[in-house]
Amino acid sequence: MSKNMVDLPLAQSYLRKILTAILSTQEQQWLNDKHELLTTNPEKGDFHLTFSAVSRFIQSRPMELAAAEREAADDICAGWRPYLWTTDRTCRVYFLSLCTPDAADVGMAFIKDVFDTADMKEQVAIFSALPILPNPEAFASLAVEGLRTNMAPVFDSVALDNPYPKTFFGEAAWNQLFLKAAFMGRPLYRIEGVAKRANAELSRMILDYVHERWSAGRDVSPEIWRPTTGLLNDEHREALEKLRASEQELQRVAAELVLSGNEQPLTMDGQEWTWEKIGRAQEGITAGNA
Amino acid sequence: MSEGKKWKWIDPHVHMTSRTTDDYQAMADAGIVAMIEPAFWLGQARTEVGSFKDYYSSLVGWERFRASQFGIKHYCTIGLNSKEANNEALAEEVIDLLPKFVLKEGVVGVGEIGYDDQTKAEDKYYRLQLELAKKVNLPVQIHTPHRDKKSGTIRSMDVSEEHGLDPTWVIVDHNNEETVKEVLDRGYWAAFTIYPFTKMGNERMVEIVKEYGSERIMVNSAADWGISDPLAVPKTARLMLERGISEADVHAVCYQNALEAFGKSGQIKEEDWSGEEGIDQRALFNGNSVLRGGQKPQVDDPNIVIN
Numbered sequence A: 001m002s003k004n005m006v007d008l009p010l011a012q013s014y015l016r017k018i019l020t021a022i023l024s025t026q027e028q029q030w031l032n033d034k035h036e037l038l039t040t041n042p043e044k045g046d047f048h049l050t051f052s053a054v055s056r057f058i059q060s061r062p063m064e065l066a067a068a069e070r071e072a073a074d075d076i077c078a079g080w081r082p083y084l085w086t087t088d089r090t091c092r093v094y095f096l097s098l099c100t101p102d103a104a105d106v107g108m109a110f111i112k113d114v115f116d117t118a119d120m121k122e123q124v125a126i127f128s129a130l131p132i133l134p135n136p137e138a139f140a141s142l143a144v145e146g147l148r149t150n151m152a153p154v155f156d157s158v159a160l161d162n163p164y165p166k167t168f169f170g171e172a173a174w175n176q177l178f179l180k181a182a183f184m185g186r187p188l189y190r191i192e193g194v195a196k197r198a199n200a201e202l203s204r205m206i207l208d209y210v211h212e213r214w215s216a217g218r219d220v221s222p223e224i225w226r227p228t229t230g231l232l233n234d235e236h237r238e239a240l241e242k243l244r245a246s247e248q249e250l251q252r253v254a255a256e257l258v259l260s261g262n263e264q265p266l267t268m269d270g271q272e273w274t275w276e277k278i279g280r281a282q283e284g285i286t287a288g289n290a
Numbered sequence B: 001m002s003e004g005k006k007w008k009w010i011d012p013h014v015h016m017t018s019r020t021t022d023d024y025q026a027m028a029d030a031g032i033v034a035m036i037e038p039a040f041w042l043g044q045a046r047t048e049v050g051s052f053k054d055y056y057s058s059l060v061g062w063e064r065f066r067a068s069q070f071g072i073k074h075y076c077t078i079g080l081n082s083k084e085a086n087n088e089a090l091a092e093e094v095i096d097l098l099p100k101f102v103l104k105e106g107v108v109g110v111g112e113i114g115y116d117d118q119t120k121a122e123d124k125y126y127r128l129q130l131e132l133a134k135k136v137n138l139p140v141q142i143h144t145p146h147r148d149k150k151s152g153t154i155r156s157m158d159v160s161e162e163h164g165l166d167p168t169w170v171i172v173d174h175n176n177e178e179t180v181k182e183v184l185d186r187g188y189w190a191a192f193t194i195y196p197f198t199k200m201g202n203e204r205m206v207e208i209v210k211e212y213g214s215e216r217i218m219v220n221s222a223a224d225w226g227i228s229d230p231l232a233v234p235k236t237a238r239l240m241l242e243r244g245i246s247e248a249d250v251h252a253v254c255y256q257n258a259l260e261a262f263g264k265s266g267q268i269k270e271e272d273w274s275g276e277e278g279i280d281q282r283a284l285f286n287g288n289s290v291l292r293g294g295q296k297p298q299v300d301d302p303n304i305v306i307n
């Protein structure tokens, strides 16, 4: 069974609609022309040129979507967040959604060919498009390859605010995604599916990583503990006891949340805490230090 | 150099692929805000078209990202260099590859192209690339030969005109005292490479600006894998100021003219490094590095003369 996550025509018309709302008349004209070109007998090379030329014809700016449109995106594909994108990125995802062939192997060859000569923002757009493309399972190895990049925006486009990995990554790839995101200091609450994809092996790896950091006298983000919930051994408990005595509030909250054994919000000192709230607070601290 | 004035420089020809992070740091500290990396020869001849593909990808990908971590905007020109044009079987494949790259973001020209030994093959691929530049509306960055320089430079311009290119869209690079007059007279941009031993020294550069002024003249380092100096632009700027060239002229040859010439691509704009950072740029800095640029030109090296 093909695990198509979404209704592709619905996703296409959604992208078209949010682009129309924000693009200038001139940009829309260009988009119309290229839509025409790419959907009626395009010649070899037309896709590559159009895909690259987006940066020359669509001025990059945030999409600025209203709440209703954010929800609409989530209805099409849970966890899909075009509201965090820029106009050029959205436009490229739209072109990919129009042109990726239906058959899995041909589709994969097409995406691989575009990816092969893609610049950074083009790679970002490719990874952002994966969840809505036909036969999304065909792209898992490409997405895993995306985690090996040293370009943070490319890594983020796979790992953060993208529902693709939680559905299509095997356990080993998932664990690498989570640990590498932690290692790179990325905001872990923006990884889709952290609770759902928790596993004993990852829980062990997290503990090793924390011990390694502590030995080196370095902190770890309180967020890192989340996937250990319900998967604790004695060593975990020992470490979490230390964490409960931490001077940092977020570390103490994280310890209590893990030890509660579930994902339910927790009240501490009159405040209600969730992992997302810890993540947002931690993100504020990290940004403040930069 | 006037204290407190925030000088900014552009190096419109530098091969950062061959340089270290220390160089990036020093360039950022010296006030270089933007750089252009022309595609060129890597010292070792390539034997497969895939090597070119990955090289071009790194110019629009990894190298740009690396520069961004030092707060420097990185642009590039894409082309098949004259040396490797002599491997005709390979050159054919590379020519087919170029359209996939020339319209990518931050590609400000077709370059560096032109003549090396002035062979028939070099001529063929130079012409094909002039046509490509015309087709996609991009400036051309011309590498002029080391040997038989003057006639090679004249020939580069003759052929460019034969293909109908507007001289104001063409940057003729690696000029010297012998070539500059004709290049300027014919309406081209004249770029000078301050490169120890083999190209121009910067004391000679000072004299050229004294004689020809600053119109359509620009300075670059062409720093690469050889003994070269990535601070050639700020050092030359300082030397020019010390030797009585006006601030306006120094600004023109070490910043503004490069911006205007390559700006015709629509891909390099002052807003890219000054004023508000766009959302994408903020993403690039990734919270772990500092945005620089706009500092005083801090050249610590007491010896600013490059011979």
Ligand SMILES: [Zn+2]
Pocket (backbone or CB within 6 Å): B013, B015, B038, B040, B112, B222
């Ligand atoms: Zn060069």
